[in-house]
Amino acid sequence: MAFKEVLVKDLRENPFTVLSDEWMLVSAGNESGFNMMTASWGYFGHMWNKNTAVTVLRPQRYTKEFVDKNDCFALSFYGGDKKIHGVCGSVSGRDTDKAASTGLIPVFSDGTVYFEQARLVFICKKIYAQRFDPACFIDSSIDGEFYPEKDYHIAYAGEIIKAYEKI
Numbered sequence: 001m002a003f004k005e006v007l008v009k010d011l012r013e014n015p016f017t018v019l020s021d022e023w024m025l026v027s028a029g030n031e032s033g034f035n036m037m038t039a040s041w042g043y044f045g046h047m048w049n050k051n052t053a054v055t056v057l058r059p060q061r062y063t064k065e066f067v068d069k070n071d072c073f074a075l076s077f078y079g080g081d082k083k084i085h086g087v088c089g090s091v092s093g094r095d096t097d098k099a100a101s102t103g104l105i106p107v108f109s110d111g112t113v114y115f116e117q118a119r120l121v122f123i124c125k126k127i128y129a130q131r132f133d134p135a136c137f138i139d140s141s142i143d144g145e146f147y148p149e150k151d152y153h154i155a156y157a158g159e160i161i162k163a164y165e166k167i
């Protein structure tokens with residue numbers, strides 16, 4: 001399967017629907033080791049004069065170890081394939097070979113990894129990371145509703161350095 005590079009500004013995607021309905025994979029690593037997980041929270045936007053994406057990872061995610069160790073991560077979209085997301089969003093790469101379980105074929109590129117089955121890929125270079133601070137919730141109901149275990153997400157902002165679409 002081949003991909004072509006596209007300009008982010010030429011994309012006609014709705015970030016609200018792709019995140020909340022289609023979901024995405026967050027992936028990082030290289031030929032020596034990689035991991036991926038489903039995510040449906042995050043942001044796409046313009047910040048510090050750069051096209052950016054933010055992914056939010058809870059501290060216990062195995063994927064976080066790969067995002068921490070590498071300069072880049074990838075966000076990729078699969079048209080809402082629920083088999084891929086059923087596996088990648090429910091089991092950990094610590095216990096399961098998720099590529100083998102889903103048939104996802106890794107593509108090592110641009111200092112990170114995504115998968116042949118993707119329809120759309122963003123390559124993100126990490127530029128900022130910060131754990132959500134419970135003291136900063138202006139709507140304090142979010143803390144109780146989403147963080148009963150106090151496992152606050154770490155928000156990773158990446159500069160989108162490349163985007164690819166399936167040909």
Ligand SMILES: Cc1cc2nc3c(=O)[nH]c(=O)nc-3n(C[C@H](O)[C@H](O)[C@H](O)COP(=O)(O)O)c2cc1C
Binds near residue numbers: 056062088
């Ligand atoms: C629809 C959906 C969305 C998810 N979104 C996130 C997310 O944005 N951040 C997060 O940390 N976990 C999210 N998860 C949970 C991870 O995908 C899940 O815990 C996964 O098994 C972690 O795998 P890992 O330990 O191999 O990294 C989501 C799961 C699903 C099913």
